[in-house]
Amino acid sequence: MKYLLIYIGGSLLALSPTLANAQAPIAFEQPPIFEASKILPPELLKSDLHRIREFCPSDGFMIHFTIDTNYGEVKCSGINTLAECINEIKAIKTLVETSRTDLFAEGLKQSIEAPIDAVKNIAEAPEETLRKVPATVGHFFKKVGSSISNASEKAEDKWKHRHDKKNSNGTVNDLSKSAKSIAGFDKAKLDCARKLGVDPYSDNALLQAEIEKITWAFFAGGLPLRLGISGKISTAMTATKTIGLPEDIYDVTPSELLLRDRDSMLALGASETLIESVFRNQDLSIAQRHSIIEALKTFPEKGDRVNVLGIAANSLSKNQTRYLNQVMMKLKAQNKKTPYAALTTVVRMPAGVTKEGMVEVVAPVDFISWTPRISEFARAPKMPQMKYKLLVYGQISQNAKSGFEAAGWQVIQR
Template sequence: MKNAIVGWIMAGMVLGVASAQIPQAYEIPPVFSALKVLPPDQLQGPHFRVRDSVPSDGYMMHFTIDSDYGVFNCVGRQHVSQQIVEIEAIAKLLKVSRSDLFAEGLKRSVEAPIDAVKNIVAEPGESVKKLPKTVGHFFSKVGSSIGNTARKVGKKFDESDGEVTGEDWATAGRGVGNAAKSIAGFDKAKLDTARQLGVDPYSDNKLLQEEMDKVTWAFFAGGLPLRIGATVVSGGASVALTATKTLGLPEDIYDVTPGELALRDRVMMQAMEVPEPVIDQVFMNPALTISLRHGILTTLSKMPPGPGRVEIVQSAAGLEQYRQVVFFHTALNQLAARHATTPYVAVKLFGRLPAGLAADDYLEIAAPVDYVSWTQQVADFARRDDLTGARKRLLTTGQMSKAAATGFAETNWQVVSMK
């Protein structure tokens, strides 16, 4: 994705910029070498290689990863870390799906899920009553879906006289896994798979989701323990990253089912006095994945109360792309880290970005960027006339060109490094 996610966010903040400005020389964002901006273990591994040419857009670096499973475009170094972990996770899952134990688990699952689903459908009583209404749709038409899929797998096995290849089981398992996602207990089993792999259980990586469904289902329905291993190895070095570290997600993301998270998130928004139509918009926005939605709301619930929190939720509800949501979530986490050491008086929305009002009356705006160049868009942001004379700080995790540092200083910004 070559469009600049952060540029899109910043572009919404330049309305009202004074038209009469002294012309200055603007920079062309540089092209970096991956060799110089990434650690060695992120340059290449058994299943991937990062291209050396890394263009930037004034805010973020854009990386391209060639892998055994396709080409991935990454916006920012954090995204590279996440993608590498997911690539290695896919490799581990594919290895498991070719194993004899996987075939055994899938073979056992052919009949088991039918009885399990019959129990859920015929005796919904206690187990379903305990679940919040928000997860009711998980169980719709589950009986016929699982039954039909399992019978097809059984028929395939019978016709082969028992001679079914690992690939046959893998293909069949994919169908069963997709049909079985909502069976009681499967969600928790998949969360455990994601925890072992150190990935976001609700990642937008479709291949990763498909492989997690397939492998988890075979072992879950087959009654076998799944042990993949929590350490992800890249380039011969253990990076041991988890979604909670790479994306700053809450620890309970691995412990609580999607339905329970939905209930918690609704309660948090109601406590923040978010209007019901906005709450509905949050849940209907596909860009707000379960993990990022929960992460944003959990972080925001720890910030100072007031109308600013409602504004921030409204802004998040209107984001249209997954990477926009990731950036927004990272910016909010950055403010929360600052709030933990230097408490804010209030939080508010500045353009499309969350901001904090410090006790010394400075407005602090989080900018989790890679490298800031003095482009016209950046200059317009720095010169916003609605902040003329205001006390303002930019909290950044990246670097600035000399021209950008000079430009922000001349427009009376304090720049604080949050590395």
């Protein structure tokens, strides 16, 4: 049977052209417009750095926010993404404050005196591995940079051939020393991102520029990294809490992470062709790629782990890859609490299979409305002898809940 993949507000929904069960129609709904002051906690609603515009439309799945900040207007989709975005705004403030300290000025002065070759070599690494990454807050952010496909190839090629380059007189250059400098700067930048609690592969152009400026001054100046006024960091969130990144995302450089992820995908049973497709997907960030792979490693060998890699490789937008990672994080947490018998895919959606034969689909959403697209997904044909459960990590309207239940689903709100 052929299926249609439909993207809704950050989600991947796999829909069948044939409805499974006839039923009395449930009235479709127009996705509501929410008031920010009624749905957001005070710390997300406004601060001295930002303010959320009051009226926030939804699309049947996610709520869309417009944020007025001290650094310009920002748009994002989903409350989780909103929290991440506000955390980045706080991080930018911390970096700006750091650039006004005497210690930064001293580091910048010393960094200017660094050997020109070291400056050149170190500056090449961020261009290849840290700046060419997709948007942190989805496609509502203006795209900067380009794809990670060439960056991945260049990083891997540089690593494999790190001892091969020769100069004009036939002797081998001290490429290992340059590579060490590159790795040193990368690790310093990762440490800066960790202290700020942000995604080191964020596509927030201003955030990346400020991180690189601060990191370079302290790293090349030979000084310890001190953030904020008197070393205090204004942001309190961490990336692991805000966006679910594995902690080791801060521990290894992008090129090292690429090699680890390649080995992990091989161990999962992926072909070289599939692995290259994963690396070449410009909408899949380094952080998301690693997070999804690490989640897949926690599931039993029996099942569709490789198919999930295929979904990642073929995702068509940054919101799709973001949502896929969110789904895998929820499934990973469920699997840790009560181990699944297998990981499967409901057409194009990852799902856990319990020992009792229950297929669990997780939905990390803001608000599900009963729309024609949601209805078609709910009524899609199901595998015989299997029961289906929808775990909603957000809100669902009564009509949508009734519609899913009428189509044979058990609906649980988390």
